[in-house]
Amino acid sequence: MVPFQIKHRVLPISLVRREQRRSVAVDGSPRITRCRLEQDRCASRLSNAREVPPGSPKTVYVLLGKPTLPYTPGSDVAGVIEGVGEHVTAFKKGDRVFTIGTISGGYADYAVAAANKVFPLSDKLDFKQGAAVAIPYFTAYRALFQKGHAKAGESVLVHGASGGVGIATCQIARACGLKVLGTAGTEEGMNIVLRNGAHQVFNHREANYIDKIKEYTKMEGVDIIIEMLPNINLAADLQLLSCGGRVMVVGCRGPIEINPRDTMTKESSIIGVSLFLATEAGTFSF
């Protein structure tokens, strides 16, 4: 397990700091407690909630959308429970936990989260690692198993393996017995991918890397592709799949033209993945 890779993150830190100050001023409190515990019967309140990934894509999208102020960004946090709502039985003060979302915003000394978004944090993980678990690892799990139905012995290409979700996918897939191929755009990224479970790595900035993947997989193709940039890669992905293979669309930055016939010849599937459509039981049925 490695800490969240932060090199791709684009967080307007100054905006975050400014909004935090505004929230504090509006509340008239030295802590950010816009959602008060007493009003939120199923809430858990975290202290030490300083460990937040520095700007997940979700946070950046929200900030770009100019949320109503005062607004505290930040989704996943890890910390110690400071107090629980009266109907919360799963946690108690002092528990080490991580969240997949807060009610009050993560970039704060204290945060409020619904109890069903809070999970126990293993003693093996520090708070930095804990704050990096939820969105990347839950997304990886949903893409691989809940939507992709991956099985031990199958092969997976993590197309964009050097980022947060990609690293999580490589680690989980390798641990679950899949053959793992990954791509990255730099030497450093390629090394990270190899250190996190990939059997083989390719550079997606090289002109002929798709040919190299085809050569590596011979005639068999790959069973599953976890795709971070289908607007660039989807047409090529369909060529890389095995019979019955599936492309899992995890990220996307725009449209692409494909030939649907490419799905007929191998009865392959293109499947969208949305962590936020997962039900509570479904998301966390590990």
Ligand SMILES: NC(=O)c1ccc[n+]([C@@H]2O[C@H](COP(=O)([O-])OP(=O)(O)OC[C@H]3O[C@@H](n4cnc5c(N)ncnc54)[C@H](OP(=O)(O)O)[C@@H]3O)[C@@H](O)[C@H]2O)c1
């Ligand atoms: N569907 C969902 O529920 C869900 C949940 C969470 C995140 N996401 C989305 O998943 C995507 C990845 O998230 P993240 O947190 O892992 O982002 P990230 O840390 O920024 O990683 C982006 C990845 O894309 C790679 N990439 C760049 N150019 C590429 C190309 N031509 N082909 C393939 N990969 C390429 C990057 O590799 P290099 O930098 O090494 O080039 C890097 O590995 C984002 O679009 C995010 O919005 C979706």
